[in-house]
Amino acid sequence: MRDVAILGIGLNEKWGELWDKSLRDIFVEAALHALDDAAVDHIDSMYVGCMTGGMFVAQEHLGCLMADYLGVNPVAATRVESACSSGGAAFRQGFIEVASGVSDLVMVGGVEKMTDVSGDEATHALSAASDMEYEAYQGITFPGLYALMARAHMHQYGTTREQLAHVAVKNHRHGAMNPVAQYPFEVTLEEVLGSVLVADPLHILDCSPITDGAAAAVLCPLEMARKIAKKPVVRVSASAQASGTLALHSRKDLAWLESTVRAAEQAYKMAGKGPKDLHVAEVHDCFTIAEIMVLEALGLVERGKGGQAAESGMTALGGRIPVNTSGGLKSKGHPVGATGVAQIVEIAIQLRGEAGARQVKGARVGLTQNMGGTGGSSVVHILEAC
Amino acid sequence: MANPAGYWREIPQRYRLEAGKCKSCSEMYFPPRLVCARCGSRQFETVKLQDKGQILTFTIIRVGPSQFMDETPFAVGIIELDGGVRITAQIVDCDFEKLAIGQRVRLEFRRIQKQGEAGILCYGHKCVPI
Numbered sequence: 001m002r003d004v005a006i007l008g009i010g011l012n013e014k015w016g017e018l019w020d021k022s023l024r025d026i027f028v029e030a031a032l033h034a035l036d037d038a039a040v041d042h043i044d045s046m047y048v049g050c051m052t053g054g055m056f057v058a059q060e061h062l063g064c065l066m067a068d069y070l071g072v073n074p075v076a077a078t079r080v081e082s083a084c085s086s087g088g089a090a091f092r093q094g095f096i097e098v099a100s101g102v103s104d105l106v107m108v109g110g111v112e113k114m115t116d117v118s119g120d121e122a123t124h125a126l127s128a129a130s131d132m133e134y135e136a137y138q139g140i141t142f143p144g145l146y147a148l149m150a151r152a153h154m155h156q157y158g159t160t161r162e163q164l165a166h167v168a169v170k171n172h173r174h175g176a177m178n179p180v181a182q183y184p185f186e187v188t189l190e191e192v193l194g195s196v197l198v199a200d201p202l203h204i205l206d207c208s209p210i211t212d213g214a215a216a217a218v219l220c221p222l223e224m225a226r227k228i229a230k231k232p233v234v235r236v237s238a239s240a241q242a243s244g245t246l247a248l249h250s251r252k253d254l255a256w257l258e259s260t261v262r263a264a265e266q267a268y269k270m271a272g273k274g275p276k277d278l279h280v281a282e283v284h285d286c287f288t289i290a291e292i293m294v295l296e297a298l299g300l301v302e303r304g305k306g307g308q309a310a311e312s313g314m315t316a317l318g319g320r321i322p323v324n325t326s327g328g329l330k331s332k333g334h335p336v337g338a339t340g341v342a343q344i345v346e347i348a349i350q351l352r353g354e355a356g357a358r359q360v361k362g363a364r365v366g367l368t369q370n371m372g373g374t375g376g377s378s379v380v381h382i383l384e385a386c
Numbered sequence: 387m388a389n390p391a392g393y394w395r396e397i398p399q400r401y402r403l404e405a406g407k408c409k410s411c412s413e414m415y416f417p418p419r420l421v422c423a424r425c426g427s428r429q430f431e432t433v434k435l436q437d438k439g440q441i442l443t444f445t446i447i448r449v450g451p452s453q454f455m456d457e458t459p460f461a462v463g464i465i466e467l468d469g470g471v472r473i474t475a476q477i478v479d480c481d482f483e484k485l486a487i488g489q490r491v492r493l494e495f496r497r498i499q500k501q502g503e504a505g506i507l508c509y510g511h512k513c514v515p516i
Binding site: 120123124127133134135136137138139140141143144147148149151152155196197198199200201202247248249250254 | 396416417442443444445446447448449450451452453454457460462463464472473474475476487498499508510512
């Protein structure tokens with residue numbers, strides 16, 4: 001297997017409600033930024049992470065569409081779907097293709113255009129990541145499913161309502177320094193706790209928003225990157241993925257993300273690293289409780305202690321392990337298919353030392369964790385500065 | 387899923403609570419499966435779920451899907467039925483303030499939703515505190 005590097009990265013200019021831009025526009029914008037950043041004039045293959053172009057804009061066949069509009073025909077282009085971890089899963093396919101020696105320059109993009117439909121239709125589209133017949137059928141929504149996990153976690157470990165809010169406060173503080181973020185402003189603990197209830201105990205400010213956005217990265221063999229890279233080279237030292245049950249109710253422990261545990265184990269082994277070696281991480285904070293549970297699953301904190309991390313400042317910029325310096329899904333936004341690739345982009349920015357006000361000083365090793373559904377899929381990558 | 391066939395084929399589970407019990411290791415599956423995730427056996431017998439259980443976790447949905455607009459807000463929980471199978475179900479005829487983890491509930495056959503433009507009436511089970 002060949003070592004793999006990230007040669008170029010890009011996001012579309014601004015995430016949010018982009019009424020004047022189409023699905024293809026935002027994808028191509030991000031992909032062009034990544035191509036310019038990589039300073040290459042061609043690619044050999046492409047993957048597009050997208051959860052549900054069909055339900056959000058009635059468009060499928062996204063590999064073909066994006067290759068066409070990026071002007072790279074006839075290269076192979078394939079859409080990868082793994083719900084909210086579609087981006088991470090697409091990146092993993094790109095990694096495998098370069099590592100295997102099949103292709104040298106692979107573009108991996110992620111995209112979601114979510115605001116062409118009403119909030120109600122978006123809720124319905126997202127619920128397709130749960131068990132439609134045995135969860136959504138009963139009326140449960142995604143905030144509802146994570147609320148079930150939150151209450152189980154609070155019951156088992158004494159996690160407090162305030163501790164959940166601290167995750168939102170911390171991620172918005174980070175996101176306020178990210179010009180791409182959909183909601184680049186700070187929120188207070190009182191504002192989170194006082195915001196409208198969506199699914200008890202989760203309030204609207206515990207939830208990531210509906211977002212239009214895209215992200216892209218160009219991968220190549222590490223050896224090639226060392227010769228042609230114009231920017232600091234970032235190595236992909238681990239790519240891992242694991243699956244758990246589709247339905248939350250099928251899990252033995254409702255407050256534990258087994259698929260993330262399994263993906264992280266594989267990733268740490270592959271990279272020869274452990275949680276203590278990480279300097280920065282981007283994790284899937286689709287809801288505040290998710291970040292708390294992911295920190296536990298990654299071994300960054302003890303089981304049951306995730307609630308204390310944001311509250312104590314451990315995961316804030318300047319803390320022991322800053323988490324979600326981009327603002328996370330909470331503040332930066334969560335265009336579901338783009339999120340996994342955007343996490344990679346943020347860690348690459350950090351490892352290159354290009355993060356400006358939100359730079360983690362001396363960051364050399366970073367991790368991304370991208371999750372589909374209620375944790376039925378988890379993708380973990382470890383990146384290192386070379 | 388606004389399709390009568392899609393609804394009809396789930397009727398053994400929705401109406402009669404039919405689960406699959408692995409003949410080799412006794413693991414229970416609801417809905418039934420073709421292969422046991424625990425032991426790999428493909429031999430199952432059909433058994434009926436118990437109709438009583440306890441609340442493992444719950445939430446109050448304050449922003450509901452459009453088919454559930456009329457009953458929002460409503461409570462949903464994960465219920466562990468006696469015998470060990472867990473399901474997601476609405477908790478009805480209850481005071482939200484009095485809901486608690488560990489509370490005993492009983493399943494009742496109720497209308498769940500109206501699906502699609504044809505308005506197929508879809509039934510299933512909800513739970514009621516005992």
